[in-house]
Amino acid sequence: MxxxxxxxxxxxxxxxxxxxxxxxxxxxxxxxxxxxxxxxxxxxxxxxxxxxxxxxxxxxxxxxxxxxxxxxxxLPLPEVVSLETLYWASVEECIPKWEQFLLGRAPYPIGVENQNEA
CATH class of the missing domain: 1.20.5 (Single alpha-helices involved in coiled-coils or other helix-helix interfaces)
Incomplete structure (x- = not known):
């Protein structure tokens, strides 16, 4: 025990x-x-x-x-800006002469040589 x-x-x-x-x-x-x-x-x-x-x-x-x-x-030079402005103005002036030709509705504009004949 x-x-x-x-x-x-x-x-x-x-x-x-x-x-x-x-x-x-x-x-x-x-x-x-x-x-x-x-x-x-x-x-x-x-x-x-x-x-x-x-x-x-x-x-x-x-x-x-x-x-x-x-x-x-x-910023671009002023001469460059002037040239760009003149370029786009001449492009806009020529657009009406070329528009119909580019749409296929008229022959080459006057003063441009025909590329097919060349």
Whole structure:
């Protein structure tokens, strides 16, 4: 009977050790889980900050690109503008002469060589 009693005491102590180890492990797990949550929240915050920074940089780059585009394409020289204006005026002047020919309703306009004869 004494052996059962001593065995019972030994098992009870062992049970207490196991329960205390379990409690300690649970506390460590809770602490680690809390640390992981804090780290995850910190990473999310860092990602949001990086996203905002990248968006701001992208807007700055687009503004710089637009500014450079206006610098690259300077206004044409007045002589070039004058020549372009004269060219388009002569084209508009010749359109009525060529319109009927291009529609297939008339022969070549006067002053233009017939390509079929050539």
């Amino acid at each position: 004494t052996s059962f009693f001593t065995q019972e005491i030994r098992l009870s102590k062992r049970h207490e050790e196991i329960v205390s180890q379990r409690l300690m492990l649970l506390q460590q797990m809770e602490s680690k889980f809390g640390d992981q949550n804090k780290e995850k929240a910190s990473q999310i915050q860092a990602a949001e900050t990086a996203f905002k920074r990248n968006l701001s940089l992208l807007k700055d780059i687009e503004a710089a690109e637009k500014s450079l585009q206006t610098r690259i394409q300077p």
